[in-house]
Amino acid sequence: xxxxxAGILAVxxxxxxxTPVAAQLYVQGGVTIPTSDLGDGAKTGWMGLAGYMFSLGDxxxxxxxxxxxxxxxxxxxxxxxxxxxxxxxxxTVGITFGGDDASVTPYVMGTLGVLSVQVKPETGDSExxxxxxxxxxxxxxxxxxxxxxxxxxxxxxxxxxxxxxxxIFAGVVIG
Numbered sequence: 001x002x003x004x005x006a007g008i009l010a011v012x013x014x015x016x017x018x019t020p021v022a023a024q025l026y027v028q029g030g031v032t033i034p035t036s037d038l039g040d041g042a043k044t045g046w047m048g049l050a051g052y053m054f055s056l057g058d059x060x061x062x063x064x065x066x067x068x069x070x071x072x073x074x075x076x077x078x079x080x081x082x083x084x085x086x087x088x089x090x091x092t093v094g095i096t097f098g099g100d101d102a103s104v105t106p107y108v109m110g111t112l113g114v115l116s117v118q119v120k121p122e123t124g125d126s127e128x129x130x131x132x133x134x135x136x137x138x139x140x141x142x143x144x145x146x147x148x149x150x151x152x153x154x155x156x157x158x159x160x161x162x163x164x165x166x167x168i169f170a171g172v173v174i175g
Contacts, residue, residue: 023054023064028147028171034072034084036154036164038117042084045072047167053092063093066111070165082122086163088115088133088155096141105141107149110134115155117163131157145173 027050034042051066067089074081094109115133120126132155139149147170154164 023052023175025052025174026050026147026171027174028149028169030151030167030169032070032072032086032165032167034163034165036162037160038072038084038163038165041074041077041081042072043075045070045084047071047086047165047169049169049171051090051092053094060097061093061095062109063091066090066092072165082120084163085118085120086115086165087118088153089113090133090135090153094137103143107139107141109137109139109149111136111153115153115157115163117155117157117161129157129161131155131163147171147173 027048029046029048032045032047033039034045047068047070049066049068051064053062053064055062068086070086071083072086073083090111090113092109092111094107096105096107098105111134113133114130116128116130118126118128133153134155135151135153137149137151139147141147149169149171151167151169152164153167154162156162
């Protein structure tokens, strides 16, 4: 799992240094709604993300790496389960629509990465499973610093277990 994660970040990092354009660091957080197998035992939770994006060409296309961590507590029907923690990283690629001087800029983005799900029981040792994740987001950039987005991420982390989330996030561009 760590080799895949390192490989994804290495490719994104190489692209960052190979492209002589502006780069931006961002952080975001929001609410996540578990679906698929994860939704069978987990409640709505939270997630935080941090990433580094940079523009390609004329600035409409962007790429970069991001990392995330989130947690969903167990729902009342999940006997013996305390919570599920989600950890991972993505390589992203997206495109913005509208001009540089627009006050609201829509965008779409695709992600490919690694998702680890740590299941913590009420007693005993936790178990962690990982898999290749994919997803996407649609969002609105507001001014030069703020954005909101809807996001989906899914991964088959075990033979019979798929973890997927929908999320609503707000974020800020730091640099």
